[in-house]
Amino acid sequence: MKKKFKYLLLLIFFTVSFSEAFSEKNNKLVIHGSYTFETYEGQENIAVYMSFFNNTDNDIEIESFSSKLSPRIEMHDIKITNDIAKMIMMKKVLIKKNSQLYLQPGGKHLMFFGIKKKLNDGDSFDIKVNLKNGVTQNVKTMVLNKKLKSNYLN
Numbered sequence: 001m002k003k004k005f006k007y008l009l010l011l012i013f014f015t016v017s018f019s020e021a022f023s024e025k026n027n028k029l030v031i032h033g034s035y036t037f038e039t040y041e042g043q044e045n046i047a048v049y050m051s052f053f054n055n056t057d058n059d060i061e062i063e064s065f066s067s068k069l070s071p072r073i074e075m076h077d078i079k080i081t082n083d084i085a086k087m088i089m090m091k092k093v094l095i096k097k098n099s100q101l102y103l104q105p106g107g108k109h110l111m112f113f114g115i116k117k118k119l120n121d122g123d124s125f126d127i128k129v130n131l132k133n134g135v136t137q138n139v140k141t142m143v144l145n146k147k148l149k150s151n152y153l154n
């Protein structure tokens with residue numbers, strides 16, 4: 001009985017580590033440091049920032065983002081024309097092989113619309129990153145104190 005249990009644990013261990021190594025090699029996009037800032041009462045739209053590391057030998061395309069927090073999520077870029085910053089929607093999010101994509105204040109960001117609850121410092125929520133290859137990756141997003149906002153803008 002005891003021996004059988006040990007064997008089962010070993011089997012689970014190898015299955016998990018094998019599949020991890022397998023996905024690491026093939027289609028693993030590393031997503032880091034997802035955050036947003038706390039909202040004020042009644043605020044329905046937020047910007048979210050994170051970094052993508054594609055250490056694979058294939059381009060990775062993100063098809064969409066989803067979250068229970070918002071019914072509509074778009075990826076935006078900021079274009080400055082005649083000193084006026086304008087947000088433009090990116091239809092395609094492509095992270096080239098062996099390269100990175102950084103979403104940060106003043107630049108590319110995710111935009112969440114129609115949020116019905118107030119986000120407070122210390123809260124967190126999940127975002128699903130849906131890749132075109134069928135893989136969905138989950139990323140935990142932290143809500144930061146809005147006082148920190150000025151530190152992130154340079």
Ligand SMILES: [Cu+2]
Pocket residue numbers: 047076087109110111
């Ligand atoms: Cu935007």
